[in-house]
Amino acid sequence: MTDIKINELSIGDWVRYDRGTDAVQIMGIYVRNNQECVVMSDSYYSDGVIGFVEHIKPIPLTPKILKKNGWECIAVGDNGPATPKEHYNRYEKWRCESKWGYRDLFFDRMTKKWRLSGMNCTTFTTVHKLQHALRFSGFEKEIEV
Numbered sequence: 001m002t003d004i005k006i007n008e009l010s011i012g013d014w015v016r017y018d019r020g021t022d023a024v025q026i027m028g029i030y031v032r033n034n035q036e037c038v039v040m041s042d043s044y045y046s047d048g049v050i051g052f053v054e055h056i057k058p059i060p061l062t063p064k065i066l067k068k069n070g071w072e073c074i075a076v077g078d079n080g081p082a083t084p085k086e087h088y089n090r091y092e093k094w095r096c097e098s099k100w101g102y103r104d105l106f107f108d109r110m111t112k113k114w115r116l117s118g119m120n121c122t123t124f125t126t127v128h129k130l131q132h133a134l135r136f137s138g139f140e141k142e143i144e145v
Helices: 063-068 127-137
Strands: 014-017 024-032 035-041 049-052 072-077 091-098 101-108 113-116
Touching: 014 127, 063 091, 101 127, 113 127
Parallel strands: none
Antiparallel strands: 014 024, 024 035, 035 049, 072 091, 091 101, 101 113
């Protein structure tokens, strides 16, 4: 996975800190003495601990994480008459419902990338990018890893 730049982070994002725990949530972002820093929270440091952005890595988005957060795979397909046979069952359709509505997420088995319905030009592979897409779409959904 590639490194994350400070301008790609938002408060509440789930990422990995390669100097300790696997999953941390961003609580604050700042620059001190020309050093890009984050305040992170995890199960051990619930009040937060300071770390450097250079040690932040993205968490890959997996079906296990989606299921844990209430998403379910509701369809596998794209088997229409115009679809070439090598592209059959190319997409997985995942849905998350809440009292405010639902969002559909599509996984392309060929490119191994995800996209949120209605945001067709934006694909992603990481948890924090899903969080950004959900926020941008106005869907109130907290993600846990």
